[in-house]
Amino acid sequence: MTARGSSPRIAVVGMAIESSAYAQHRAGYRDFPVLEGPAVLDRYPFLAEGAALRQQAEWIGVFVTKAIPGGQVRAEVYADFRHRIVSGLARAVEDGPLDGVYLDIHGAMSVVGMDDAEGDLVTAVRDVVGPDTLIAAPMDLHGNVSEVLAAAVDLPTCYRMAPHEDAWETRERSARDLLAWIGRDTRPARAWVRVPILLAGEMTSTRVEPARSLYARIPGVTREDGVTDAAIWIGYAWADEPRCHASVVVTGDREDAITAAAETLAAELWRVREQFAFVGPPGSLEEGIEAALAHRAGGGARPYLISDSGDNPGAGGSGDVTWTLRQVLRRPELTGPDAPVTYVASVFDAGAIEELFAAAVGDPVDVTAGARVDDRVSPPARIRGVLHGRYENDPAAGRIAVIRVGGLRVVVTEFRKAFHGVDDFAAIGLPPEEADIIVTKIGYLEPTLYDIAQGWTLALTPGPVDQDLERLGHERIRRPMFPFDEFRTEPSLRATVLRGRDVIGGGA
Incomplete structure (x- = not known):
């Protein structure tokens, strides 16, 4: 990869939207303002000319687009953008190996006819850049982390605040962690736990308990020896896909440390599940x-x-x-x-x-x-x-x-x-x-x-993001799922440890 003393080469790509399966809207080209080439880097304040991070690597703007939330993405629009991302990465690879890919995604993008859009996108990215290139992905905490996504992204992370006042802080943290890992002899491992909880975002704001205290635990976890990042995805409740559930991912280089931390955070999330309530005074x-x-x-x-x-x-x-x-x-x-x-x-x-x-x-x-x-x-x-x-x-x-x-x-x-x-x-x-x-x-x-x-x-009005999830009629999520079902026994919250695409141990 990078020769000693030379700057790392990092490509910046992304496609982001939060998609309700219950909205009649279909996201098309007008919903997605597109940035390509050098204009991509202008989107990120921490990659602006003269910024410290900009000086530490050769950042290659490829393709980034972000839409406001809406319905599912039209299949032809996704296919076009996916092609532009993959072909842009292929051109970057022709100029020399890439040390990293900064993949800016949401985590709850749905595409007509697909179950795991981000999983498909990151798989396509991995296929073109190869197994040695590190991939970092900053995401919304309302994303859904499938095992495909967790296995393909070396350094996943998500926001720690809802509302997302730390969105740009999270993106910058992701870029810093990617730079810190490039050139190391080992690859980051991830401890991923699927947590069978699916809650509306308005019940999980970090302005109030229990989310406030739950997310407040994360900085302490990241200070532990062998831990790079810890993240709790509450999940996105208005899709209807098997990947819709809460997730915990802890990243680092000590499998014992990240496993213990991920299972502890998952257990705490499960313990407080019935304490989640609407952030504001609810009513008709x-x-x-x-x-x-x-x-x-x-x-x-x-x-x-x-x-x-x-x-x-x-x-x-x-x-x-x-x-x-x-x-x-x-x-x-x-x-x-x-x-x-x-x-x-x-x-x-x-x-x-x-x-x-x-x-x-x-x-x-x-x-x-x-x-x-x-x-x-x-x-x-x-x-x-x-x-x-x-x-x-x-x-x-x-x-x-x-x-x-x-x-x-x-x-x-x-x-x-x-x-x-x-x-x-x-x-x-x-x-x-x-x-x-x-x-x-x-x-x-x-x-x-x-x-x-x-x-x-x-x-609590009716509509495609109805807060009353029971009214929506989920049919394809994995059951049992809180709060839809009773649990006769406690769910297994053991971590699956992944390094690259390899499963090291544990179980979801």
Whole structure:
């Protein structure tokens, strides 16, 4: 591999999306902004020109694309991107052996007709770079780690926070660990434990117990002799594949140390399984609205947040389910002239946008929007009001219209968009601090909304990322699985130890 004294050669590739099997949306080319060549490195602050890590290796940008969560990826789109990754790596190998591959993935990508998309992708990467090249993969803690993935990736790791405020820290840690292992005489071993738990992300936030304490154990584990990294994947509950379950992976060069650590973390995860609860005050949409109105009537500060969690685009929702919007439009206390100012975000509908952009701001409008992609929960919503604002050139949403219906400010977009930050609202003339209530398609609140919320309800609404997992009807996950099934005996939480593609010992 690398000659003594020369810089390691590391290729950077990736394809990432979180995919709900229950969303009607299908992720296509527009969902995936593509970076190739030198532009790939510009995505990573720690690989910028002049950055310390940039100087320690020859980093070769190949192909990286990342979409916001959604439905399954169209098979032809995945096949194209996979080919571009593999062919780009093949060209890099022609210029000399690669010491490492930095594989930026999510862990919960689903592709139409496939069961283990990331497992397929990393297998293709391994086939082209050969058995000696080290592969590192930073991932979301809501990923699903199959044995294929665990066996093919030398240095897997995942976020330690939900919301994922440590996403870039995790990516940089992964790059540092990859550099630290290149040139060593041994390869990292992984102790992998399959844990038969499948929980919604909103029940496993590290803002609250037991996840907060569970993940707080990880830094101590990584300081143990012989341990490089420890990771707990909670798993992704809105897919329906055999790989959907929690996992623990501990990486290092001492098999006894990583095995003990992985089995200890897995046992602790299993021990606290019944303690997981929703991160925010849960309730029905009606209960959320009543709580928001009571908050306002009692003189509470603005704004009160209501999560439309069943169609959260940040977790894989289609983004145009109208169930919540239709309920809100029926509430006279929200649509009257003296109603509290309430932002409702959002549904996408290109046809409705064409109609709305044919009108002038201030004109009365009557438009039907939403449920063009996902109409299983509710039909399109009729919105009659006044065109409050029009906006263009949003990188995700394209064109955006805001319709005023009494106190409501209903957001309609041309394409899918998650309104998950203060800036998303401010950019379309809806300053969050001026709203009494904000209803948005989200689960747990992302940082900027969390910081401004003066009250909050996690509304348990129906949709493709329904928090009530029993309503979804999983058919292909491995059983028994908590919380779906009773366990007559304790599950085996023994670690399977892998080095390269070889199984050293243990059992899942």
